[in-house]
Amino acid sequence: MNADTTAPHVVVAGGGITGLAAAHRLALAGHRVTLLEADGRLGGKLLAGEVAGAPVDLGAESLLARRPEAVALARAVGLGDRLQAPATTTASVWSRGDLVPMPKGHVMGVPGDARAVEGLLSEEGVRRIAADPDLPPTVIGDDVAIGAYVAARMGPEVVDRLVEPLLGGVYAGDAHRISMRAAVPALFEAARAHPTLTDAVRAVQRAGAAVPADAAGAATGLGGSVFAGVEGGVGTLPGAVAGAVRAAGGEIVPNTPVTALRRTGATGWQVVAGDRVLTADAVLLATPAGPAAALLAEHAPAAASGLGAIEYASMALVTLAFRRADVSLPAGSGFLVPPVDGRTIKASTFSSQKWRWVADAAPDLFVLRTSVGRHGEEEQLRREDADLVDASLEDLAAAVGLAARPVATVVTRWAGGLPQYPVGHLARVARVREAVAALPGLRIAGAAYDGVGIPACIASAHRAADEIAGALTGGTPGRADEIIATSETAPPGAGHSS
Template sequence: MVAPPHVVVIGGGIAGLAAAARLHEERSDVRITVLEGSPEIGGKLKLAEVGGVTLDVGAEAMLNRRPEAVSLARTSGLADAVVHPATITAHLWTRDELVAMPRTMMGIPTDLRALADSGVISKPGMARAAMDAVLPGTSLEGRDTSIGGLVEERFGKEVVDRLVEPLLGGVYAGHAREISARAAVPQVVALLDRDRSLGKAAARATSGPVSDVPVFAGIVGGVGRLPGAVAKVSGATITTDAPVRDLARRPDGGWNLVVGSADDPQLLQADAVIVATPARTTARLLSDVAPGAALELARIEYASVALVTMAFAARDFPSVDGSGFLVPPVEKRAIKAATFSFAKWDWVREAGAGEHGVVVMRCSLGRHREEHQLQASDEELVEIALTDLADAIGLSVRPIDTHVQRWGGGLPQYAVGHLDRVASIRQEISRLPGLEVCGAAYDGLGIPACIASAHLAVASLLADLPARV
């Protein structure tokens, strides 16, 4: 009897687990092993208890207007737990006050009249922003540019500083004038040939049937429940504390993996491998088998961030509007965003209710190449967040519990030319049947994008697998 093909997935984050689940769904005869170097699976999807409420201390929402994440949650047994935010009314903390966030597409204004009414942009800034409607069209045919550079060309510097920067800071923890427009807002770039105005292109990209669909979805109990649910349906053998130290091609086309500590290395053989680790780790593993791809992967920079989650006695917490606020970097504040989790998610509010009710919120700190701001103790980061919250919402009480989650090197930066870099990486890897890559370093940072990259890897892998076993 011929042994079933053995596929090893390196990395137990959501991309690696999604790859295992899709592989099992498509080929139930395949033996799947998932190797995770850390003590637990899940990657940036993580739960912790704060003030008696178990909730997310990593990603806490999934983009609902893409199907991959919600679909995976449902097929993994969490269909009844999928929910949408109670409110997603965001604010900007700008010029020492909280103002409602005007409608934008990743910071690109879609309604100049509403933008003027919001007060976010000064009168001179609005006069400059209005030039978008009359400037000659901007074409990115055959080239890439930063989203900040594109928006500044069309709307002026103030729109970049006050709108684009805080939004990109929330998504990438990066800088608008360095992040690729083609990678960050591909749907808008695709419409630039039809619309001379960037604002009209952005408005068109957010209109139509999709505008009636909730933007985000969550999971009762936290998005951090998703990795465990996916693992259960993946059919995979999952091993934690199992770092992969080396990856080598065998003469027969299979793969040898060296797994474990330097003191106790183990040899594992596989017919095919999916590498679902951060770019730097992937670069190290591919340095011998795909040196060109490894070099490009090593050039992808990452930002480090910290999330400070705090629980307060509900009776002492000030009244707030909306689901939270973003902070433009030009304000020179320490926090870059705050989320009122108890207002955003009904299940969080209900979990904190009781005789001594608590409300839970969180703040994020840290941007690309500003890691020095995170060189403080957990206690100091809490104090920094409280200081800013006192100024922003008038907070004057101490939390009853706190949790600081550091994501060192957690968010890849999609620099100008990112799509070409990814294409180059995949081109070299395509010459090695039985090897694929996926994760946040390639096609998007969000949970749906990571899952989509996993599905793409599996589809490519399956095209080669039957001929090799």
């Protein structure tokens, strides 16, 4: 399809899943779209690769299926028949040298019943949680660090042994700095409305139980599965979205970083990218906070200042392939590691047990991966590949008795991979958005704002794209909504595949 040369031209800066999702939405709505990516590869933190010839994800490996955005986009670009629920979701916590089954009945590590964490916590830790209903209500202001709040109500042990490896692992951060309002908004609102944290957790659980499996998950055969994978890897999603953007007439230009923005008239923009200068009716910045801050410094200094203050965590993924005959591991999808125990790895995923497509593609191999590094541990990424592999093997031997040597390994470093959401994050984002909104024809989107998960990034992209489309069409972005709704409810396999 050739783009309508008379249609408004939108430049999207950033070719991660956020930028691609925004370009896809705008292109389907009939806008001329040019996506500029600084790197030679699209996809950002989504990366499909291989180890010993076996296809694997070397970045994000699953989609939150309870939110519709990622599953719907995968279906819209032809990956519907490749969506898979995990073969197992049973996980453990490697705590104090023992593998303990992951407790049930919690909200991101915060239990609604002290009995749920028996076996993971000490008797004193369990008693401390059970005492929460007897404590006077805690008054919560505009925001609070989830680690500090939970420790005050239920004791520090549940934070160290469960909240840190779960919620802290999602953000590769410190639960004592993570904003409860930003990271677990449902629990934050419930905690403000209920006298005890136990009551708040149970209220969130009741609300979740009352919501049926989302339509997107049910329509793809995922049922009520919380997570979904993609056969061949979640890392294949960017290529499929890029193919759909091009098919809709959009242009995608890799190896082309945006270096400057210039205002042209009341609403237009010039986008400087290498030796190219593009004239645009609107610009959507889908870059990390730092590059966005640099581009906004002249036009919205308050927004640039807020974005420049956002910190990022770096981490590494160590993917290992073993001869299947040499490996005998516990059942389940893997385990989490409390940072308080001082181990090198923070988690391990047994990929060949978690994903059928991994096992089917390499039946003679067993693939697993470990994660290393969190916010403030950037020195981990400076270690040699061989050192990270050896450290992972040492911890795996101690955790699950793995004595085999891998036949192949891949170390993937994600420098500045995950934005941190400290207390006050949402207020900062609101101030940034207010400053950006004063610039006609410019919007921002990405993991730095409304959530680090893939569905949250896609939702952020759609929000920004719809605001731009609405402004360009006089406040009536209905065509975009209608076209995308049609494409996202197409039969599995329809559309474009990678």
